[in-house]
Amino acid sequence: PPSNASASRVRQPNRTMPGGSWLNASKPHVFLMLIDDAGWNDMGYQSSDLHECTPFLDELAAGGVKLHWFYGMHECTPARTALLSGRYPISTGTYHASVNFNAPWGLPSHYRLLPQYLAQLSYQTHMIGKWDIGHYHESLLPNRRGFGTFLGYYSVYVSYYEYIAELGSGCLNPNCFTDMHFSVGNTTTQVDSEGEYSTSYFGDRARIIISEHDTDLPLFLYFAPTAMHGPLSAPSHTIHKYAALLDGFGNTARREFAAALLALDETVHLIAEQAVDAGMWDNMVTIVMSDN
Numbered sequence: 001p002p003s004n005a006s007a008s009r010v011r012q013p014n015r016t017m018p019g020g021s022w023l024n025a026s027k028p029h030v031f032l033m034l035i036d037d038a039g040w041n042d043m044g045y046q047s048s049d050l051h052e053c054t055p056f057l058d059e060l061a062a063g064g065v066k067l068h069w070f071y072g073m074h075e076c077t078p079a080r081t082a083l084l085s086g087r088y089p090i091s092t093g094t095y096h097a098s099v100n101f102n103a104p105w106g107l108p109s110h111y112r113l114l115p116q117y118l119a120q121l122s123y124q125t126h127m128i129g130k131w132d133i134g135h136y137h138e139s140l141l142p143n144r145r146g147f148g149t150f151l152g153y154y155s156v157y158v159s160y161y162e163y164i165a166e167l168g169s170g171c172l173n174p175n176c177f178t179d180m181h182f183s184v185g186n187t188t189t190q191v192d193s194e195g196e197y198s199t200s201y202f203g204d205r206a207r208i209i210i211s212e213h214d215t216d217l218p219l220f221l222y223f224a225p226t227a228m229h230g231p232l233s234a235p236s237h238t239i240h241k242y243a244a245l246l247d248g249f250g251n252t253a254r255r256e257f258a259a260a261l262l263a264l265d266e267t268v269h270l271i272a273e274q275a276v277d278a279g280m281w282d283n284m285v286t287i288v289m290s291d292n
Contacts, residue, residue: 106134115146234259
């Protein structure tokens, strides 16, 4: 991947269009990224120690709107059900806990989700990454709830290289399973992605979706990577590339976090550059948020 410090081909979109708002000219493409477990002090532009770790995300923030009073939920599932349903989790029965790998519950299927509404507006809807709002019945799966394609996992966490729900290779529960799936329409298959670093793997899928998208139609891409959920991992090439920066972190856990964050920032940069190449960037709304 190109260096985060290299000159970016991504510029702030041109929102000025004759006759009024650019949003009225056509339905904008939407790229919604939900980072897992990133906190206030974890974005470079407002961080006390990670200010060199998110150069591209900082660039987006500088040219966008920063929501300084944006409140999240206390756990993964409540945050995700609220985001996709537009309802407080306390009213949907999803407030109390996260949907783990063998949980026999989820967000009830009678609640319509954002991609279902967008599909009615001709949006092509795709999801990548962590679902975590219910999977014990087919009616709860992403491909049955508005997403045309899905590549990702259903449970709370999979390791960055092994994709076993829910404790990585250390899972001793006999009910653990390989939790990586690919869905197109109503067909779902299990994917063998062991050995692929999840942030990069999901990023590659996002770039494929953008490169193959019919730009006459609006795109909704929900990107929910494993990053920055722990236990953390980062690819060796990232650790080597940013060794001088990472060596400055005396705290081992924070150094691991910084390495994974650098990898995420590079991945988002590559996705944005793909949107530029596809001619979609100037008509794309990019939203970056954390679940809790």
